[in-house]
Structure formats: structure tokens, C-alpha cells
Amino acid sequence: xxxxxxxxxxxxxxxxxxxxxxxxxxxxxxxxxxxxxxxxxxxxxxxxxxxxxxxxxxxxxxxxxxxxxxxxxxxxxxxxxxxxxxxxxxxxxxxxxxxxxxxxxxxxxxxxxxxxxxxxxxxxxxxxxxxxxxxxxxxxxxxxxxxxxxxxxxxxxxxxxxxxxxxxxxxxxxxxxxxxxxxxxxxxxxxxxxxxxxxxxxxxxxxxxxxxxxxxxxxxxxxxxxxxxxxxxxxxxxxxxxxxxxxxxxxxxxxxxxxxxxxxxxxxxxxxxxxxxxxxxxxxxxx
Ligand code: SF4
Numbered sequence: 001x002x003x004x005x006x007x008x009x010x011x012x013x014x015x016x017x018x019x020x021x022x023x024x025x026x027x028x029x030x031x032x033x034x035x036x037x038x039x040x041x042x043x044x045x046x047x048x049x050x051x052x053x054x055x056x057x058x059x060x061x062x063x064x065x066x067x068x069x070x071x072x073x074x075x076x077x078x079x080x081x082x083x084x085x086x087x088x089x090x091x092x093x094x095x096x097x098x099x100x101x102x103x104x105x106x107x108x109x110x111x112x113x114x115x116x117x118x119x120x121x122x123x124x125x126x127x128x129x130x131x132x133x134x135x136x137x138x139x140x141x142x143x144x145x146x147x148x149x150x151x152x153x154x155x156x157x158x159x160x161x162x163x164x165x166x167x168x169x170x171x172x173x174x175x176x177x178x179x180x181x182x183x184x185x186x187x188x189x190x191x192x193x194x195x196x197x198x199x200x201x202x203x204x205x206x207x208x209x210x211x212x213x214x215x216x217x218x219x220x221x222x223x224x225x226x227x228x229x230x231x232x233x234x235x236x237x238x239x240x241x242x243x244x245x246x247x248x249x250x251x252x253x254x255x256x257x258x259x260x261x262x263x264x265x266x267x268x269x270x271x272x273x274x275x276x277x278x279x280x281x282x283x284x285x286x287x
Pocket of ligand 1: 062063067071073074075078
């Protein structure tokens, strides 16, 4: 969109249509051709909206959106949203859901928290995962407590190995593998760092070596990011033979989101939830 905007500005200056742009990206300077002329209408619509906002005497309503994570004003906007106790603090809520609540006179997280009512579930659907409810998340924030819906049970036969991976998706590069082995206190933890893309193979091999030295490792992680990591790294750098304990552990891993029918609701951000979900997986009890 930014490229289309630049093309439009250039067209206006040169009095000549600029219909094609190029984006050069990545370490290998790959080139992507973009037909900017096909985005011209959309760019003009955005310009009209910005124009209306700028000519308005009052600032627009503050709504936190996924893009805030990359925005330079993130700290100020988040502070303001916290002051207002705004519903957009509930990151999973869509604009449509927010509007529906506004129509009912609910504008703040605290107001929403008072609408939560625990429901008794019919016996036949007890094993099914319960629907996510924003009101429960709001309650978790108001009380600063973690709630788990359902009766979580987890059985780990072997040594639990908790996995948390960080990477740069736009560079298709994983730079950190975090591993915690067992439930001892203090825990045995490893942070395998790759300083460059070339080091990625090294940390993958270190990780495989670590797993190979653990008795009956059972990999536990949160959600799909680590699943994708294991698949990509296996394809990229290989895994030991299928009958090895390492490959079995990778194949039979479990995620905190698939391990039972419970739902985990935390007052914290997604990262907080991630850590706490793993914490829950370790202890298997209601906090
Ligand atoms: S941080 Fe503020 S200015 Fe930036 S995208 Fe979010 S709401 Fe908009």
C-alpha cells in the first residue's frame, strides 16, 4: 500500500501515470513487481479517510489493533487504552463484537467482566472444548487471576521437555530455542541462540543432541508455532532415524492447547498466557 501511495504521489508530481513498482527484500535482494495502478482506488479511499480525520476538531476514538505491535506510538496508545479501560484491550475481540457490546451500553473491560456467568454444561458435551468468552477474560483482568474452564487432566509418561521458540518470520529464521527439562526446582533450562542464519543448523543440532541425552523425552509446547518450527527444521536439516527416541519425541509431542478440553484464560498478554499455559501443563492444576 505504501508503494502504491508513493506511485500515486509520483504520478501527481510528474503528471504521468506510474503503474508499476518494485519491492526489493530479504538477504538475497529478491524483487517483487507490484502493479500499483490496481491499488490506486484503495489508496485514494485511505487518503480521503485520513483527510477527514485530520480536518476533524476532535481526535479519533482510540482502538488497539494488531498493527499496534509495530507502531511507534504503541506505549502511549496502550497507556491511554488502559486509562480508559477500553474493550480493545481484549485482543481477540473483533470490531463487530465490540460494536455489539457498545450497542448494549458496554464500553469498558470492567463493565464486561460483570456480565460473566458460569454455566453448567450438559453431560453429553462435557468433553468438548468450551467456547471462548471475552467476559471471562475481562473477569480475569479485573480480578488479576487465571481461570481454567473445565477439569484439566494431563498425564506425562516420561521426562517433560518444555519448548519455546523465537524467530523472525520475514527472514524465515529461528534465532532462539528455549528448553526446560523436567519439573525439578531449580529447573534445568537451556537457551540455544543463533547469531546469524548460518547458526540455525548449529542450534538445531544442539537441540537434537539435548533430546538424545534425556530419558523418554516428552515434548510440550504451546500452539502451532513450535509445530511449524519442528517440521521446518526437520525438513531443512534432518532428524535422526524414525525409531530413535528423539524422532519419536518430536512426532508424539503435545501442545498445551490440544492436551484437553479445558480452556485457559489469563489476565496477561499472549506471551504471559504462553508461559502460564506451560506452567499449567507442568502442574496440571487450577491456579
Ligand atoms: S499504537 Fe496507536 S497510533 Fe499506532 S496503530 Fe495502534 S492505535 Fe494506531
